[in-house]
Amino acid sequence: MTGVQPYHHGDLRRVLIDHAVAAIAENGFERLSLRDLARRANVSHAAPAYHFTDRTGLLTAVAAQGYRLLGDELDEILRETNSFLEVGVGYVRFAVAHPAHFDVMFRPALYRDDPDLAEQRDRTMAILRAGAGTVDLAAATGQSTKDSEAAGLAGWFFCHGLVTLYRSEVLAANSPAELETLARRAANVLFS
Amino acid sequence: MTGVQPYHHGDLRRVLIDHAVAAIAENGFERLSLRDLARRANVSHAAPAYHFTDRTGLLTAVAAQGYRLLGDELDEILRETNSFLEVGVGYVRFAVAHPAHFDVMFRPALYRDDPDLAEQRDRTMAILRAGAGTVDLAAATGQSTKDSEAAGLAGWFFCHGLVTLYRSEVLAANSPAELETLARRAANVLFS
DNA sequence: GACTCAATCTTGTCACTGACAAGATTCGCC
DNA sequence: GGCGAATCTTGTCAGTGACAAGATTGAGTC
Structure with a gap:
């Protein structure tokens, strides 16, 4: 047993972006699902909204990271x-x-x-x-x-x-x- | 009163593609909704599926028309x-x-x-x-x-x-x- | 050590969507 | 006028994004 997940993830924003990039590379941005990302990160379905407000906010973060890279x-x-x-x-x-x-x-x-x-x-x-x-x-x-x-x-x-x-x-x-x-x-x- | 719509639309496939092209030009393909197209064409929400099977089928038709043009x-x-x-x-x-x-x-x-x-x-x-x-x-x-x-x-x-x-x-x-x-x-x- | 407040995450809900199944209507044809 | 195929409708289900309200935790303060 690895024990229960802590209430505070600690690095959720970064992890969500990483999963998003991986998911987009696999299936394209049109099939990107916030709830799927939440599942991959073992958090509730509404957790991503806290960090990005909405889907557009997440993609904004991905684009910004892309331009930075x-x-x-x-x-x-x-x-x-x-x-x-x-x-x-x-x-x-x-x-x-x-x-x-x-x-x-x-x-x-x-x-x-x-x-x-x-x-x-x-x-x-x-x-x-x-x-x-x-x-x-x-x-x-x-x-x-x-x-x-x-x-x-x-x-x-x-x-x-x-x-x-x-x-x-x-x-x-x-x-x-x-x-x-x-x-x-x-x-x-x-x-x- | 313009009377009730006939059960058979007559040219639904073409009309749906036209609406799809217009909708994509407006909002991008990622926001394309089959049900929205059905509403625009005054048919039931499942009518598009008969002609295109699914969303992918509709986009296949759009791509084919594009290459033809x-x-x-x-x-x-x-x-x-x-x-x-x-x-x-x-x-x-x-x-x-x-x-x-x-x-x-x-x-x-x-x-x-x-x-x-x-x-x-x-x-x-x-x-x-x-x-x-x-x-x-x-x-x-x-x-x-x-x-x-x-x-x-x-x-x-x-x-x-x-x-x-x-x-x-x-x-x-x-x-x-x-x-x-x-x-x-x-x-x-x-x-x- | 307890209080407080903001940051972070969860639960619950709603309207919308694509897909599918089953049934209704109409057309073409004999 | 009857029959089968083509075309469209109704009904339903799971999945989704957005939003609201509440629970938990961490950081600082006394």
């Missing part, structure tokens, strides 16, 4: 490599490694305005924009390219489309390895 | 212009004009295998691949580009990422006009 990763990559190409690789890797976060982050109808989320999102977007400034497509294409912000956007669109379509299962690639092969082929056309 | 549009564009650039424009325009279809189509977890859907999807993907063959990036970039399939993929990734991010409301663009401006700037970097 992505921001941290991209920030580190950019500081270490100063390469927007590597930022793009990190972006794709994040989407594959954290599908639940990625899904929720880019579906703002699922969550609501929140100071923490807004801060993390703006920080992450700023990193993407700053990274764009490091792009030197002119050297690659042999043409003058003054619009470095647009170059960064173009790279972002490419990466986002690539990984979104991969996860939609409409590409020939069905594994991260095949995804990388396909990404290299397509990127060579644009950036070589 | 997109395939028709892209086919016409390709035959008339023979330009993959115009196919890309049509792709983006479709996503903006038919957000409900677009959302469901690229979320295969929402629907199931279906002969009609598979046929329409494969046809549409074939058009995208055929269009890729018309790309002549070599002339644009001044480099030899034998991998025309990869060029088509790259263009697809760009368009898909562009419109997906636009609809995620994380871009500076907040209207189709601003989207076009942004798209031109980004595309100029890659394709000029």
